[in-house]
Amino acid sequence: MTSEGRNAAPAVVEDVFDGEATGVEVEQLSLEEAAIERPWNPEQIRVSTSAFSLRNILDQIDEGSLELAPDFQRGKVWKVDQKSRLVESLLLQIPLPAFYFSEDTDGAFHVVDGLQRLSTLHSFVRGEGFPLKGLEYLRNAEGDRFQDLAVQWQRRINNAQLIINVIDPTTPGDVMYDIFKRINTGGTPLNAQEIRHCMSKPRSRQILKSMTHSKSFTVATNGMTDHIRMNDREMALRFAAFRILGLDTYMDHPVMESFLMRATRLLDDVEAFPDIEVEELRRSFSAAMSNAYLLFEENSFRKWPLTASWKSPINRALFETWSITLADFDPFDLKQRREQIVRAARERMTLDIEYLNAITSSTADRRRVAYRFDAALEDARTGL
Structure with missing residues (x-):
């Protein structure tokens, strides 16, 4: 491959379902990630x-x-x-x-x-x-x-x-999830969030629904609420997982499916995650959505390089990192530094190939997860 090819920005590919664009960018897994094995004892089935x-x-x-x-x-x-x-x-x-x-x-x-x-x-x-x-x-x-x-x-x-x-x-939860994936062979196979939805209890489903039905989420995502492939629920779940369990927990076991399934089970458990913590989760999520729109407006959670003359689909890796990063920032402070923050983020999306790779392909890789979280925090602190 030429040096020009190595340094080229990865293409933006929008997911399509039933012949229609979904408004969400395809999250590309490497062959290694797609083949991740979680060995378990067959006797557990x-x-x-x-x-x-x-x-x-x-x-x-x-x-x-x-x-x-x-x-x-x-x-x-x-x-x-x-x-x-x-x-x-x-x-x-x-x-x-x-x-x-x-x-x-x-x-x-x-x-x-x-x-x-x-x-x-x-x-x-x-x-x-x-x-x-x-x-x-x-x-x-x-x-x-x-x-x-x-x-x-x-x-x-x-x-x-x-x-x-x-x-x-x-049967252990991770084993059940693997069984689900193996037998999921219908005419239109379920995606990962649809599988989690079917396996979960009403409590977690209601929590994620309330988060994605908030006005702040609808505005920040340009109407992504009630997405046909449940990508809105997955984005809310990613926020919940990193907000509650933390980045270090993911780094200890960097398998996104297991991480999100663990968060789902936590949301379903009223004793482990009581209602008062649910309210705090909703509050921080709403704050993150409002702050994102304050900064990026209709380009929130989308690739937006300096050369862009179009609006890209929503990128789940960008949603995951920027929502967590912005949840605790003061909106007045962000408003004062808005131009500097947006400029820094757009320059990174234009010039930083390592960052673009981290939000496009092999997105579950621990090094790429860490890189994009660090990058979002660095850009959000621009001008401090």
């Missing part, structure tokens, strides 16, 4: 297999003992014809692929794999429903809702047998 009727599963959903991860945006992805083909499979008595549930220590179940399928079936049979459309074989049922079907067909759907694999609550 506890999975039991049972068969349940669909009626029984729907009853568990209605009574709240089986949770379909509410507020999960990906459910909007399936088109009516895809949903209809799933219902048609049951009417044709075609066995569905096995489902995976995880059981928590309270005896409640969470859907690990099969969320969209169960959401679809629950909506069709017990919810608002939808008219069948695009059927391949049972075209005489075209346009029918559940209540329109013949009684024997309704019975066939309710009595359909589903194979359920249940992950026992004694």
